[in-house]
Amino acid sequence: MRIEAKDITKTFGGFTALRAVNLAVESGELVALLGPSGSGKTTLLRIIAGLEFPDDGAILFDGDDASRRTVRERNVGFVFQHFALFRHMTVFENVAFGLRVKPRTRRLSEADIRARVERLLDLVQLTNFAARYPTQLSGGQRQRVALARSLAVEPSVLLLDEPFGALDAKVRRELRRWLRALHEEMHLTSVFVTHDQDEALELADQVAVMSNGTIEQIGSPQEVYDHPASAYVCEFLGNVNRFDCTIRGGVAVVCDDEFMTVRSPGVVEGSAVAYVRPHDISIYITKAQLGLPAIVRHIAAAGPVAVVELAAEGVQGPVEALLSRTRHRELKLAVGQSVFLRAQAARIYPAERPAVANVE
Amino acid sequence: MVATSRPHVNSVISEPLWVRLALIALALVFLGLFLMLPLFVVFAEALRGGIGAYVEAFTEPDALAAIRLTLITAAISVPLNIVFGVAAAWAIAKFDFAGKSLLITFIDLPFSVSPVIAGLIYVLLFGAHGWFGPWLVANDVEIIFAVPGIVIATIFVTFPFVARELIPLMQEQGNEEEEAALSLGAGGWQTFRRVTLPNIKWGLIYGVLLCNARAMGEFGAVSVVSGHIRGETNTMPLHVEILYNEYNFTAAFAIASLLALLALVTLVLKTVLEWRYGAELAAARRL
Numbered sequence: 001m002r003i004e005a006k007d008i009t010k011t012f013g014g015f016t017a018l019r020a021v022n023l024a025v026e027s028g029e030l031v032a033l034l035g036p037s038g039s040g041k042t043t044l045l046r047i048i049a050g051l052e053f054p055d056d057g058a059i060l061f062d063g064d065d066a067s068r069r070t071v072r073e074r075n076v077g078f079v080f081q082h083f084a085l086f087r088h089m090t091v092f093e094n095v096a097f098g099l100r101v102k103p104r105t106r107r108l109s110e111a112d113i114r115a116r117v118e119r120l121l122d123l124v125q126l127t128n129f130a131a132r133y134p135t136q137l138s139g140g141q142r143q144r145v146a147l148a149r150s151l152a153v154e155p156s157v158l159l160l161d162e163p164f165g166a167l168d169a170k171v172r173r174e175l176r177r178w179l180r181a182l183h184e185e186m187h188l189t190s191v192f193v194t195h196d197q198d199e200a201l202e203l204a205d206q207v208a209v210m211s212n213g214t215i216e217q218i219g220s221p222q223e224v225y226d227h228p229a230s231a232y233v234c235e236f237l238g239n240v241n242r243f244d245c246t247i248r249g250g251v252a253v254v255c256d257d258e259f260m261t262v263r264s265p266g267v268v269e270g271s272a273v274a275y276v277r278p279h280d281i282s283i284y285i286t287k288a289q290l291g292l293p294a295i296v297r298h299i300a301a302a303g304p305v306a307v308v309e310l311a312a313e314g315v316q317g318p319v320e321a322l323l324s325r326t327r328h329r330e331l332k333l334a335v336g337q338s339v340f341l342r343a344q345a346a347r348i349y350p351a352e353r354p355a356v357a358n359v360e
Numbered sequence: 361m362v363a364t365s366r367p368h369v370n371s372v373i374s375e376p377l378w379v380r381l382a383l384i385a386l387a388l389v390f391l392g393l394f395l396m397l398p399l400f401v402v403f404a405e406a407l408r409g410g411i412g413a414y415v416e417a418f419t420e421p422d423a424l425a426a427i428r429l430t431l432i433t434a435a436i437s438v439p440l441n442i443v444f445g446v447a448a449a450w451a452i453a454k455f456d457f458a459g460k461s462l463l464i465t466f467i468d469l470p471f472s473v474s475p476v477i478a479g480l481i482y483v484l485l486f487g488a489h490g491w492f493g494p495w496l497v498a499n500d501v502e503i504i505f506a507v508p509g510i511v512i513a514t515i516f517v518t519f520p521f522v523a524r525e526l527i528p529l530m531q532e533q534g535n536e537e538e539e540a541a542l543s544l545g546a547g548g549w550q551t552f553r554r555v556t557l558p559n560i561k562w563g564l565i566y567g568v569l570l571c572n573a574r575a576m577g578e579f580g581a582v583s584v585v586s587g588h589i590r591g592e593t594n595t596m597p598l599h600v601e602i603l604y605n606e607y608n609f610t611a612a613f614a615i616a617s618l619l620a621l622l623a624l625v626t627l628v629l630k631t632v633l634e635w636r637y638g639a640e641l642a643a644a645r646r647l
Contacts, residue, residue: 051539071543078543084536088558098544101554153544 001062001156001189002027008057017043019213030183030190032200035210041193049159050074077150081162083142085134091145092130095120098153120148140171160192197237209233231349240275241319247272252348259292260343272350280344281321291340296333402620405613417614425591426599434575437514441571445522453530467523470516478516479584505587513581518571525567573626
C-alpha cells in the first residue's frame with residue numbers, strides 16, 4: 001500500500017507539532033522518521049495511523065483519501081513505544097485479540113484463530129511463552145508479542161513508534177536485523193519512528209529527517225548521509241566536527257588554510273560553517289606539506305576503529321578523528337603528543353541555510 | 361493497599377528491639393481501645409438479653425422494614441454510582457477538556473460537605489416549600505420523606521467512592537492499551553469490556569465495597585430527608601437511633617451489630633481479595 005501525507009498540519013494548544021508536512025511512502029518500502037524529541041515524528045506516525053487527526057491536510061492510502069477513516073477502519077498495524085500489551089491477557093490472547101473482536105460474520109473459527117496465533121508465535125519465536133502474562137516477559141519478548149499482535153490482523157501498513165527505544169543495546173541490534181528480515185519476507189509497507197540515526201540508516205530504505213515539525217530531507221540512507229541537505233541534517237546524522245570558516249572569492253578556508261581550503265561556488269561570501277566527519281580527518285606525526293597543529297587529548301582504541309580526541313590550535317572544543325586499526329598501529333599515538341591534522345573532505349553551509357557546495 | 365512480601369529486614373535500618381516492641385504495643389493498645397473494644401461492646405450489649413431477644417429485635421416488623429429499605433437503597437444507589445463513577449473516571453483519565461480540575465473538585469464535594477447539609481439541599485430543592493415542591497405536589501410525586509429522597513441523598517453521599525478509586529488508577533494506566541485495541545479493530549464497547557474493564561476490575565471492586573458500606577451506614581443526609589416514619593422511611597441507622605432514644609438498648613444494639621457485621625464482612629472481603637489476588641493486582645499496576 002502506498003501512503004501519502006499531503007500538507008499535514010497539526011497543533012496542540014499553542015504548540016505546532018507539524019507544519020504542512022509532505023511525505024510519500026512507496027508500497028513495500030521501509031521508511032524511518034528520524035528526529036529529536038519534539039520534532040513531530042510521532043505525531044506524524046499517529047496521524048498516518050488515525051490515532052490523531054490533522055488540523056489540515058490529507059492522508060492518502062493508495063490514492064484514496066483516508067483522512068476521515070478511524071484507526072479501526074484503516075487496517076494498520078501499530079506497535080507502541082511501550083508496547084501497550086493487554087496486561088491481563090496471556091501472550092496467546094494478546095495476539096488473538098484482533099481476530100476475536102472481528103464482527104461475527106468475518107470472524108475466523110476458533111480453530112483457525114488458534115492456528116494463526118500459533119503460526120505468528122512461531123514467527124516471533126515465542127511458542128513456549130504463549131501462556132505467560134506480559135509482566136513475565138523481558139523487554140525484547142514483549143516487543144515481539146506487540147509485533148505479532150499487530151500482524152495478526154494482516155494489516156496493509158505496519159507503523160512502529162520507537163520500536164527499539166525501550167530495549168537494551170544488544171537486544172536492540174538483534175531485533176533490528178530480525179525486523180528487517182521480517183519486513184522483506186512480508187512485503188509490508190512500514191514506517192517507523194526513531195531518534196537513533198544508526199538505527200534509521202541501517203534499517204530503512206528511505207530516511208526522513210525531521211526537525212521542528214517539518215521534514216528537512218528525505219532520501220536513501222546513503223543520500224542523506226553523503227549529501228545532507230542542510231547543516232541540521234549534517235549535524236544530526238552521526239558525529240561531525242564543526243568549524244567556523246570564511247569564504248572569499250568562492251574558496252572556503254576551513255579553520256586555517258593549513259587544515260583545508262575548498263572551492264565552494266554559490267555559498268555567499270563571508271562567514272560560514274564547515275562540517276568535517278571524523279573519518280575525513282587525517283593525522284600526521286610530522287608536517288610533510290600542510291597541517292594544523294594539534295595535541296592528542298584522549299584515545300579510545302577498543303573497537304573496530306580508534307577514536308582520537310584532539311585539541312587543535314585556534315579551534316574551540318575538541319576535534320574528533322577516526323583511525324583505522326592499521327593506521328593507529330603505524331602512528332603509535334600517545335596522549336599529549338603533538339600532531340598535524342588535514343581534512344580530506346568538508347561540507348560548507350552558510351550559517352542556517354541549505355547547502356549549495358559539496359566538495360570531496 | 362497492595363500486599364507484598366517484604367525481604368528480610370535489614371539490620372542496618374532496623375530499630376532496637378525495645379523500640380519495636382514499644383511501637384507495636386502502642387499500636388495494639390490504640391487499636392484495642394478505639395476499635396476493638398467498641399466493636400465488642402456492640403455485640404455484648406446486643407446479646408445481653410439473650411439470643412431470643414436478639415433475634416426478636418430483627419423479626420419485629422419495623423426492624424424488617426428498616427432492613428428492607430436499607431437493602432433497597434443500596435441496591436439502587438450502588439449500581440447508579442458504578443455507572444456515574446466509571447463514566448466520570450473515564451472522562452477525567454482518558455480525555456483532556458476544559459474544566460477538568462473543576463469536575464474533580466465537584467466529585468470530591470460530597471466528602472467535604474457535611475452530610476446534614478447534603479440532606480438539607482434536597483429538602484430545599486424537593487421539599488413542600490422547596491424550588492420544585494409545588495410542581496411535585498401538583499403532580500403527586502413524593503420525594504422528601506419518602507424512599508426517592510433517601511435514595512437521592514445516599515447517591516449524593518456515596519458518589520465519590522467509585523470515581524475516586526478509579527481516577528488515579530486509570531490515569532496511571534493511560535490510553536495506550538485502548539488505542540492498541542482500537543487499532544486492532546475493536547469497537548468502543550468491545551474495547552471497554554475487553555480491555556478497560558479488566559484493567560480497572562480491582563479498583564472497581566474496592567470502590568463498590570466501600571460505596572456499599574457507606575450506602576448502608578449513611579445516617580446524616582438520610583436522617584434529614586427521611587422524616588423518620590416507622591416502618592416506611594426508616595433505614596437501619598435511623599432505626600438504631602429511634603430504638604436508642606426509646607431506651608430499647610438491646611434492640612438498638614442488635615440492629616447496630618448487624619451494621620457492624622456488614623463492616624466486618626466488607627473488611628474481610630477486601631482482605632481476602634488482596635490476599636487471593638495480590639500478585640495479579642501488583643502486576644496490573646506495574647506494567
